[in-house]
Every structure is written in C-alpha cells, then in structure tokens.
Amino acid sequence: MDILFPIAGVHLNVLAVAGLGAVVGLLSGVFGVGGGFLLTPLLMMIGVPSIVAAASDSNQIVAASVSGAMAHSKLGNVDWKLGLTLVAGGWFGGLAGTQLVHRLMATGNAAFVIQIAYVVMLSVVGSYMFYESTRSMFKKNKNKSNTGGAAKLPLLARLPGQMYFRYAGMHASVYALVGLGFLTGVLAALMGVGGGFIMLPVLIYLVGIPTGIAVGTSLVTVLFTAAEVTLTQSMVNHTVDMLLALVLLAGSSVGAQIGVRIGRQLKAEQVRVVFSLIVLITMGTMVYGLLAAPHTLISMVGGGQ
Amino acid sequence: MMLKKMLNVWKTICLTAVLLVAAPGLALADSPMNVQISPDIIQTSASFPGAQVKLTGQVPAGSQVFVKLLAQGGSVSLAEKGRQGIFWLNKRTVHVSGLPAFYMVFTSANIAGLPAGVQQEMGLYGNFSELLRSAVVTTNTGLSPAESARYAQALIDVNKQKGLYQERAADFDPAANGSFSYRFLLPKDLPAGQIQVLAWAVKDGRVVATSQNGLSVQRVGLGGYLSTMAQNQAALYGVMALLAAVLAGVGINFLFGGIEAATKSIFRRKLPVVAGREGEKKVAHQARA
Numbered sequence: 262m263d264i265l266f267p268i269a270g271v272h273l274n275v276l277a278v279a280g281l282g283a284v285v286g287l288l289s290g291v292f293g294v295g296g297g298f299l300l301t302p303l304l305m306m307i308g309v310p311s312i313v314a315a316a317s318d319s320n321q322i323v324a325a326s327v328s329g330a331m332a333h334s335k336l337g338n339v340d341w342k343l344g345l346t347l348v349a350g351g352w353f354g355g356l357a358g359t360q361l362v363h364r365l366m367a368t369g370n371a372a373f374v375i376q377i378a379y380v381v382m383l384s385v386v387g388s389y390m391f392y393e394s395t396r397s398m399f400k401k402n403k404n405k406s407n408t409g410g411a412a413k414l415p416l417l418a419r420l421p422g423q424m425y426f427r428y429a430g431m432h433a434s435v436y437a438l439v440g441l442g443f444l445t446g447v448l449a450a451l452m453g454v455g456g457g458f459i460m461l462p463v464l465i466y467l468v469g470i471p472t473g474i475a476v477g478t479s480l481v482t483v484l485f486t487a488a489e490v491t492l493t494q495s496m497v498n499h500t501v502d503m504l505l506a507l508v509l510l511a512g513s514s515v516g517a518q519i520g521v522r523i524g525r526q527l528k529a530e531q532v533r534v535v536f537s538l539i540v541l542i543t544m545g546t547m548v549y550g551l552l553a554a555p556h557t558l559i560s561m562v563g564g565g566q
Numbered sequence: 567m568m569l570k571k572m573l574n575v576w577k578t579i580c581l582t583a584v585l586l587v588a589a590p591g592l593a594l595a596d597s598p599m600n601v602q603i604s605p606d607i608i609q610t611s612a613s614f615p616g617a618q619v620k621l622t623g624q625v626p627a628g629s630q631v632f633v634k635l636l637a638q639g640g641s642v643s644l645a646e647k648g649r650q651g652i653f654w655l656n657k658r659t660v661h662v663s664g665l666p667a668f669y670m671v672f673t674s675a676n677i678a679g680l681p682a683g684v685q686q687e688m689g690l691y692g693n694f695s696e697l698l699r700s701a702v703v704t705t706n707t708g709l710s711p712a713e714s715a716r717y718a719q720a721l722i723d724v725n726k727q728k729g730l731y732q733e734r735a736a737d738f739d740p741a742a743n744g745s746f747s748y749r750f751l752l753p754k755d756l757p758a759g760q761i762q763v764l765a766w767a768v769k770d771g772r773v774v775a776t777s778q779n780g781l782s783v784q785r786v787g788l789g790g791y792l793s794t795m796a797q798n799q800a801a802l803y804g805v806m807a808l809l810a811a812v813l814a815g816v817g818i819n820f821l822f823g824g825i826e827a828a829t830k831s832i833f834r835r836k837l838p839v840v841a842g843r844e845g846e847k848k849v850a851h852q853a854r855a
Contacts, residue, residue, distance in 0.1 A: 264612040265754070267785070267793035272754055320807050327815030332822075488808055495804030499796050503807045504612065504789060510811060514818035551653045559720040562643035562659065 268502035269313040277307070278505065279512035282321065286513030289325045290332070290520020291527070292461070292476070292536045297322050297487070298379075298543060300509070310561075313502050316494035319487045320506035325513045326457075326484035330477065332521040338477030340428040340470070343438070347460070347478075348485045350439035354446020355489050361447065380547050382448065386462050387540035393466070394533035429470040429478075441467065446486060457483040461536075472529040599775035600624045601633075601765045607782045608752065612789035616754040619781070620747065625767035626774050627744040630675040632688055632766045635781070637759055639667035644717055660709070660717050664702040667757040669694075669725070672734040672748060681771050688766050688773065694722050694733060729753035758785045758793075 263272045285300045297318045304314035333339055365374050420434035441463055445456045457479045464475035495501045524532060601623035608617050625631055641663040648657035671677075677685065677692035685691050691699075701718035703709055709717075725731040730753060740746035744767075760780055767775040785793055795803045 262613065263615075263754075265610070265614060265789055267612065267789040268796055270755070320811055323808060323811035324815040324818075327812050328819045331816065331819040335823075491808055491811070492804040495796070495807060496800045499800055501796070501804065501807050503792050503796075503803070503810065506807065507810060507814070510814050514815055515822075518818060518822040553654070554649075555647050555654055558648070559644050559646045559717065561721070561724060562645045 264504075266309070266502050266505045268500065269309045269317070269505055271308050271310075273307060273309075273505075275508055278508045281307070282509035282512030283516035284512075286325050286510075286516025287520040287523070288516075288539065289457075289513065290329050290517035290522075291524040292520075292532060292539075298383075299539070300513075302543075302546065304505075309502075309505070312498065312500045313505070316491070316498065316500035317502045317505045317509070319490040319494065320501050320503065321509040321513055322487040323484060323491060324506075324510035325517045326480050326487060328514045329517045329521060330480040330484055332518060333477030333480055336473075336477070336521075336525070338473045339481055340426055340474055340478050341481065343426045343429055343433075343464075343468075343470070344478045344481035346424075346435060346438045347442035347445070347482045350442025350444075351446035351456070351482055351486050352489060354443035354448075355486055355493075356446075357443070358447035376547060376551055378448070380544055380551070382459065383540050383544035383547070386459070387537045387544055389466070390462055390533055391537035391541065394530045394537060398530045398534065426470075429468075429474050431468070431470055433468055438468070442482070445482070456486050465533075472532065476524070476532075599765060599767050599777040601763070601777040601779055603763050603779055603781055606780065607784065608756065609784050609786045610756060610758065610790075611785075611787040614754055614756070616756075617752045618749060619752055620749050621763070622747045623745070623765065623777065625740060625744045625746065626769055627742065629740065629744060629767035629769040629774055630673070631738075631740055631746055632673045632675075632677070632690060632768060633671070633748070634688070634690065634764045635668065635670040635761050636666040636764075637668040637757055637761045637783075639663075639665050639757075642721055644721060646717075658705060658707075660703050660705040662701055662703050662718055662721050664700045665697055665718070665721060665725075667759070668730050668761060669697065670732045670750070672732075672737050672750065674736065674738050674740055674746070675768075676735050680768065684768055684771065684773055692733075692735065694726075694731060697722055697731075728755050730755060730757075756783055758783050758790075 262275050264275055265272050281300070281303055285303070288299065297315075300318050300321070301311075301314050304318065305311050309317070330339065420437050422434045422436040423432050424435045424438075425432050445459050445463065448456065448459055460479040460482050461475055464470055464479055465472055468475075470478070491501055527535075601621065604620050604622070605617075608619075621633065623631070641661050642665070644660050644662060645656045646658045646660070647654045649655075650657065671690065673690075677690050680688075680690075689696050698715055698718050701714070701721075703714035703717045722731060734750075738746065738748050760782055763777075763779040763781055765777040765779070766773050784790070792803070795806075
C-alpha cells in the first residue's frame with residue numbers, strides 16, 4: 262500500500278518502509294548502534310530526499326535507542342555514569358558539528374567532505390575491528406578474559422582527571438571522555454547519524470570496557486545525540502517526516518528487540534566480526550557511490566517544491 | 567484654424583471607423599466562456615491515488631479550445647555532478663524559479679498551427695517551451711543562456727517524469743454547437759494549494775473567448791496535519807516527534823518484556839493447570855520444587 266509521506270513528498274510502500282526499519286533495527290539491537298549510517302543511504306535509494314532521510318532517521322533512532330537502551334539496562338549492560346559523561350561532550354560536539362556543516366555548505370563542499378569523512382572513518386574502524394576480532398577468535402588465548410573487552414590504552418589511564426566507573430570496573434580520564442564525546446558529536450553532526458558506530462569501537466578499544474557494557478552505554482549516548490538532532494532539524498530545517506519516522510520505528514523497534522536477544526546468543530568476538538563486516542560493506546558502497554557515474558548528472562536538492 | 571478643425575474631424579472619422587471595425591473582435595475576445603471544473607476541491611490524504619476531474623464548457627461554435635492548469639511554484643535547487651579526478655562531485659548548485667509546481671495543458675488543436683500573436687496571448691508555444699522562457703536560473707557564478715536553459719530543461723524533465731507537467735495536444739474535439747467535455751487524471755503527487763484553470767477559445771486565427779477558473783487542492787488527514795504543523799509550529803512538532811519516538815520505544819519494550827515473561831513461564835512450568843488461588847499456590851510450590 263503506497264502512501265504519501267508529507268514532508269518527504271514521496272509515495273512509498275508502507276510495508277517496504279517498515280521492513281527496511283525492521284532490518285536496520287535488528288542490526289541496532291545486535292550491535293548497539295543507532296543504525297542511521299545504514300538507514301540514511303537506504304532511504305535515499307528508495308527516493309527519500311537526503312536531508313529528510315537524515316533528519317527522519319534521527320527521529321526513528323530515538324525510538325530504537327530507547328527500546329534498545331531499556332532492554333540493555335534490564336540486562337545490566339549500561340554504565341549510566343560513563344554514558345552521561347560522554348553525552349555531556351556529545352551535546353557540545355553536536356552543536357559545533359552543526360556549525361561546521363553550515364560553513365561547509367556555504368563553500369559548496371559539504372557533501373564531498375561528509376562522504377570522504379565517512380569513507381576514512383568506516384575504513385579505519387572496520388578494518389581495525391575486523392583484524393582485532395578475527396585474531397581474538399582464532400587465537401583462543403587461555404588466559405583471555407571472558408569480558409570480551411580489548412586491552413585498555415595506557416594513555417587514558419595516565420591522563421589527568423581520573424574517575425572511577427564502578428559499573429564498568431575501570432578508571433579513565435573524565436577530560437578524555439568528554440573530549441571523545443565531543444569528537445563523536447562533531448562527527449555525528451557531520452554525517453547525520455546518531456554516532457553509535459563511532460562510539461562503540463571508541464568504548465571498546467579506547468576506553469577498554471567490556472563489549473556488553475559498551476553496547477548498552479553507546480545506546481544511551483546515541484539516544485541523547487539523536488534527540489538533539491531531531492529537535493534541531495525540526496526547528497531549523499523542517500525536514501523531520503514524523504510519519505516516515507513512525508513507520509520506520511514500528512519496524513525498527515521490533516527489530517531492535519529481536520536483535521538484543523540474538524546478540525545475547527553470540528560471543529563478543531562474533532558480534533565484532535559481523536559488525537566490522539557491515540561497516541566495511543557500507544564503506545565500500547560509499548566508495549562506489551563516489552567513483553561510479555551517476556544515473557543523472559543534474560538532480561533536485563532536497564526533494565519537492 | 568479652419569485647417570485644424572478639418573484635421574480634427576478627419577481624426578475623429580478615422581478613429582470611429584477603426585473602432586467600428588475592431589469592436590466586434592474585441593468584444594468577442596473579452597466575452598466570458600462558460601467553463602466548469604468538477605470537482606473544484608480535491609482533498610489529498612496520505613493514501614491519495616490521484617483524482618479524476620471533468621472539465622465541461624461552451625465555446626462559440628467552430629472554436630478550438632486550449633486549456634492550461636497551473637499552480638505556483640517556489641525556487642528549486644538543482645545540483646550538477648561532474649568528474650573531478652576519480653570522483654563524481656557536485657560541481658555546481660543552481661536555483662530555478664519561475665516554474666510552476668504543477669502544469670497541465672490540453673487542447674483540441676495543435677498549438678504549433680496557431681498564429682504567433684495568439685500563442686503569445688495565451689502564453690502557449692508547445693512542448694513546454696513557454697516554461698523554458700519563464701524560468702529564471704541563478705547561481706553564485708554567471709551562467710550563459712544555454713546553460714540556464716539546460717538546467718531549466720532538467721527540472722522540466724524531472725517534473726514530467728513525476729506526472730506534474732503534462733501536455734496533450736489535439737486530445738479532444740468540441741461538439742458542433744461548441745460544447746465540450748474532457749476528463750483527465752490529476753497525479754498522486756499533486757501539490758497542495760490553488761490551481762488556476764485558464765481556457766481560451768480560438769476561432770479564425772484569433773482568441774474569441776477566455777475563461778479563468780480555480781481548483782483547490784487541500785491536504786487532509788494525518789499527513790496534512792503534520793505537514794502544516796511542521797511548517798507553522800516547528801518547535802511543538804519537534805517535541806511531538808521526540809515524544810512519539812520515546813513512547814513507541816517504551817511501548818515496544820514493555821510489549822516484548824511481557825511476551826518474554828509469558829513465554830518463559832509457559833516453557834518453565836509444564837505443569838497441570840489448577841484453578842483458583844489454591845491452585846496458583848500449588849503451581850508455585852511445584853515450580854519451586
């Protein structure tokens with residue numbers, strides 16, 4: 262059944278949109294990411310204008326993150342103190358990133374800079390994660406901790422402003438965490454996503470907390486970042502299609518719940534291998550988009566009139 | 567003095583003669599033409615599939631009918647990609663204004679066969695060329711007329727693909743007495759707002775009657791409400807979007823929590839069902855055992 266999504270200004274099949282949300286929600290639940298970095302390009306592929314796709318994604322990410330964060334909280338996977346510390350930096354980073362995007366748009370280079378940033382970030386994160394997790398799987402170290410966390414970088418433990426995060430069971434510099442949140446917020450605003458795909462490897466590899474807690478805590482960060490972007494986009498650009506978001510989140514919320522339960526059945530290394538492959542595939546798709554000749558050289562910016 | 571008076575009389579005679587000759591034509595051109603559109607209000611909901619509309623009217627016998635439907639459009643931004651090194655990048659962004667959001671032309675005769683003056687009077691030249699003339703293309707850097715036309719044509723092509731721009735020449739015939747009726751389908755992407763319905767009757771190479779009418783397109787239902795709210799009450803809309811997302815997330819979480827609890831209890835206790843409070847106690851005791 263085709264319906265008109267009023268802000269996007271396009272007719273789309275409701276079941277196809279809900280199905281798209283369910284698939285991305287499933288990945289969100291398994292890997293603890295908002296899913297925006299997958300859903301935004303998928304929505305654009307089915308005809309949603311890019312700015313509406315990104316803004317409406319943020320809206321549905323809020324729902325998927327609430328649902329996933331609650332599920333992970335019940336499972337004891339959220340370190341709220343750590344999450345809120347990261348969010349504090351993430352909010353300021355989001356504001357700074359929005360200003361950066363405005364300046365890039367004024368020079369006409371925003372799209373290219375954003376795409377290149379995506380490719381660089383995804384290739385670095387995906388490659389390292391894939392390498393580390395496959396090595397862990399095959400090494401089968403007898404003395405390896407069953408927490409699944411990677412070795413903590415000594416630098417974070419030596420920086421000033423050390424704070425103890427009791428739930429995660431680790432010390433880290435509060436300045437470094439706020440800085441990491443800020444960086445994540447900037448990148449999230451640049452790329453139009455919640456930022457979970459950046460936050461998750463940061464928590465695992467740079468902060469060094471167990472994968473399970475990293476997944477739950479990253480969802481808290483994603484939730485607040487996506488909420489900020491939704492409000493800003495609604496008020497400034499009028500590009501949040503609530504109807505599109507509601508249909509997407511109907512699928513994604515269900516998908517996220519199933520994903521959380523699937524995630525519990527998987528080993529931490531397995532989760533990281535699959536996640537790294539998804540990151541690398543997305544990166545490959547973006548590189549193809551930059552290199553392949555477009556269907557049409559002249560296209561409308563932002564959709565309907 | 568005498569000569570001046572004679573000159574004035576001569577001028578008056580000439581002017582009167584001109585008026586006598588031209589008056590019937592002018593009067594005819596200004597004469598109203600009865601054209602009705604039905605329905606004249608279209609309500610579009612989220613699942614609007616398009617709408618069938620009927621145009622009926624009466625023109626002087628032997629006239630050809632030319633009808634134009636158009637809705638005002640705003641400025642539209644277009645981006646053009648170009649190859650730079652190994653990448654396809656947006657090399658230029660332009661803004662196109664002066665084009666309608668919706669444009670439909672249907673005629674009982676070919677436009678190309680009309681005298682240039684009549685084409686100009688109606689603003690119809692055929693094959694959307696009138697739109698190319700009205701389009702205004704701007705950018706930060708200068709554009710040649712050929713480049714401007716290329717961008718305007720690109721936007722016209724996009725709207726033609728969406729069914730928002732249509733031209734059907736010589737698509738119907740008025741009856742011998744001048745009455746005509748024409749049914750057509752409005753597209754599902756019809757923009758909300760007022761659509762002007764302009765009609766001309768052309769006979770013997772000149773416009774003999776004109777008509778101007780209107781068609782109102784209203785967005786109704788949830789889609790229309792959200793669309794209006796997003797523009798007029800953006801902050802409230804944003805808060806509503808957040809609340810809806812949070813409530814949906816929490817609702818789904820409770821729903822799944824309930825399903826999981828129910829599933830666990832069914833699979834854990836494969837015990838005989840005993841009715842009543844005593845029965846519940848027995849089941850609990852057996853489960854603990």
